[in-house]
Amino acid sequence: MTITRMREIEVDIAIIGAGFGGSLAALLANRIGRSVVLLDRGKHPRFAIGESSTPLANLVLEELSQQYDLPWLKPFANYASWKATYPDIPTGLKRGFSYVHHRRGEHFRPDRDHHGELLVAASYGPDDADTQWLRADFDAFLAQRVERAGIPFWERTEIDEFHDFGTVWRLKGQVENEPVDIRASFVVDASGGASPFARQAGLPDRTHTLKTHSRTVFAHFRGVKPWDDLYRVAGGVGDDHPFRCHDSTLHHVFDGGWMWVIPFDNGVTSAGWCLDPRRHPLDESITPEAEWAYWMHQFPSVAEQFAEAVPVSDGGKLRRTGRMQRRLGQAAGPNWALLPTAAGFIDPLHSSGNAHTLLGLERLVRAWEEDWDTPRLPVRLQEYDRLLQREIEFIDGIVAASYAGFADFDRMVAVTMFYFATAVWSEHERRAGRPPNAFLCADDERFHTALEQAYRAVNDPAVSTPELEALVNRTFADINLAGLGDPSRKRMYPYPKPQ
Numbered sequence: 045m046t047i048t049r050m051r052e053i054e055v056d057i058a059i060i061g062a063g064f065g066g067s068l069a070a071l072l073a074n075r076i077g078r079s080v081v082l083l084d085r086g087k088h089p090r091f092a093i094g095e096s097s098t099p100l101a102n103l104v105l106e107e108l109s110q111q112y113d114l115p116w117l118k119p120f121a122n123y124a125s126w127k128a129t130y131p132d133i134p135t136g137l138k139r140g141f142s143y144v145h146h147r148r149g150e151h152f153r154p155d156r157d158h159h160g161e162l163l164v165a166a167s168y169g170p171d172d173a174d175t176q177w178l179r180a181d182f183d184a185f186l187a188q189r190v191e192r193a194g195i196p197f198w199e200r201t202e203i204d205e206f207h208d209f210g211t212v213w214r215l216k217g218q219v220e221n222e223p224v225d226i227r228a229s230f231v232v233d234a235s236g237g238a239s240p241f242a243r244q245a246g247l248p249d250r251t252h253t254l255k256t257h258s259r260t261v262f263a264h265f266r267g268v269k270p271w272d273d274l275y276r277v278a279g280g281v282g283d284d285h286p287f288r289c290h291d292s293t294l295h296h297v298f299d300g301g302w303m304w305v306i307p308f309d310n311g312v313t314s315a316g317w318c319l320d321p322r323r324h325p326l327d328e329s330i331t332p333e334a335e336w337a338y339w340m341h342q343f344p345s346v347a348e349q350f351a352e353a354v355p356v357s358d359g360g361k362l363r364r365t366g367r368m369q370r371r372l373g374q375a376a377g378p379n380w381a382l383l384p385t386a387a388g389f390i391d392p393l394h395s396s397g398n399a400h401t402l403l404g405l406e407r408l409v410r411a412w413e414e415d416w417d418t419p420r421l422p423v424r425l426q427e428y429d430r431l432l433q434r435e436i437e438f439i440d441g442i443v444a445a446s447y448a449g450f451a452d453f454d455r456m457v458a459v460t461m462f463y464f465a466t467a468v469w470s471e472h473e474r475r476a477g478r479p480p481n482a483f484l485c486a487d488d489e490r491f492h493t494a495l496e497q498a499y500r501a502v503n504d505p506a507v508s509t510p511e512l513e514a515l516v517n518r519t520f521a522d523i524n525l526a527g528l529g530d531p532s533r534k535r536m537y538p539y540p541k542p543q
């Protein structure tokens with residue numbers, strides 16, 4: 045006779061998915077006195093992607109650490125303090141964002157006016173710089189903190205049934221072969237794209253409303269050369285670069301796609317091609333490795349950077365996805381919520397995902413803290429849903445306009461201002477104690493309307509680049525703290541000093 049044991053628990057909040065978002069949600073819920081169980085279908089440490097942080101992400105991390113008394117979290121909000129406090133958890137120095145424009149079959153040719161370059165600083169120097177998160181190690185550390193806080197944390201656990209009985213959820217599944225039975229007042233889906241809750245709840249799929257189309261081929265590598273070395277060999281000087289491109293998230297952009305290059309201090313570099321499948325459809329008969337080699341062959345300067353690169357993640361295999369974009373029509377209900385990446389995802393371009401996740405978390409935890417037992421909680425969750433939807437639409441608009449501009453770099457540079465002007469302004473306002481209502485000021489109707497116009501303009505050959513630039517400059521005249529679009533800066537933007 046076999047005796048089947050049952051793993052049972054009754055908690056306030058059940059969180060599905062122990063990426064950095066789920067683990068932080070569990071730790072914060074615990075700090076406000078809620079009982080929690082955290083589940084993940086996998087086991088830490090595991091390879092994950094989503095590595096590049098931003099000033100906004102770091103400001104939120106720091107505030108969460110202070111407000112919820114998690115002092116060990118604060119050092120992660122800055123490169124210098126991360127290195128000093130956690131030297132064994134790999135990170136990378138991120139001074140800003142760099143974009144380099146390539147044409148097929150041609151070497152990149154630097155010039156003094158930086159025609160094919162855009163560098164936007166996100167820090168003054170290494171001491172206040174952002175970080176690149178080696179997610180396997182960072183996420184595993186957070187999961188250990190969950191366990192240290194005494195929060196039940198079940199790995200290799202999957203939930204197949206979510207039953208809503210009004211005041212209580214009943215979740216059923218298994219941890220390895222053991223059945224699981226969870227009673228919880230609130231469910232958080234922090235599972236990234238897997239969204240088991242969304243599938244069970246039959247949430248409407250609104251991916252068709254998104255304008256961006258992209259897929260990716262990626263891995264971690266060793267042996268990637270610093271871009272700055274190649275830049276100098278190609279005749280570039282770089283003395284007016286606000287930072288070394290190697291100390292940034294580097295974007296190689298070209299008609300129909302782009303590549304991210306994210307170096308870590310331990311010699312590993314994350315890299316991936318993002319491709320518009322309408323232009324470059326996924327062909328399953330070609331291996332990811334062969335496709336990688338094909339794209340390298342198209343762009344000789346990128347090929348030089350990767351000439352000695354060897355993939356080191358997943359046993360040397362590359363990962364490839366279909367279309368990355370997802371959007372669900374509802375991100376929260378009276379007793380459940382999806383974290384931002386479970387509700388929708390657009391593209392790694394401009395590194396918006398982690399900041400968005402942290403802002404969503406901040407909003408959710410504040411709603412729990414202030415209104416857990418009040419009739420206002422469902423109202424707060426409606427607002428959470430509304431803002432997430434606005435933010436996903438706004439990010440989609442920026443990314444889709446950027447892709448449309450990849451063929452003509454001047455046009456891409458113009459529309460990236462929708463990201464950089466709103467991000468820098470949000471950082472400034474947050475530092476001044478006036479955080480905007482939504483990520484990237486996405487709740488401001490003016491910016492949505494202007495973005496829609498810019499998206500049409502960037503796709504319309506009848507609209508000249510100066511006309512597009514004028515539209516963008518007008519839109520951000522009041523909040524353009526970094527002097528974006530000022531021709532005298534030659535697309536080299538230092539981080540603006542606090543006012």
Ligand SMILES: Cc1cc2nc3c(=O)[nH]c(=O)nc-3n(C[C@H](O)[C@H](O)[C@H](O)COP(=O)(O)OP(=O)(O)OC[C@H]3O[C@@H](n4cnc5c(N)ncnc54)[C@H](O)[C@@H]3O)c2cc1C
Nearest residue numbers: 061063064065084085094095096235236238392395397398
């Ligand atoms: C190719 C790519 C590149 C990106 N690059 C960047 C970047 O540079 N910067 C940036 O800010 N953002 C980036 N992002 C976005 C970033 O990945 C997300 O913002 C971030 O991972 C969200 O964290 P999370 O914890 O919510 O979800 P995830 O990190 O996706 O974690 C989800 C967790 O849920 C678990 N899980 C999944 N299904 C189940 C299930 N059924 N049951 C239980 N557990 C489950 C998984 O095992 C995982 O541990 C990128 C995304 C992609 C796709």
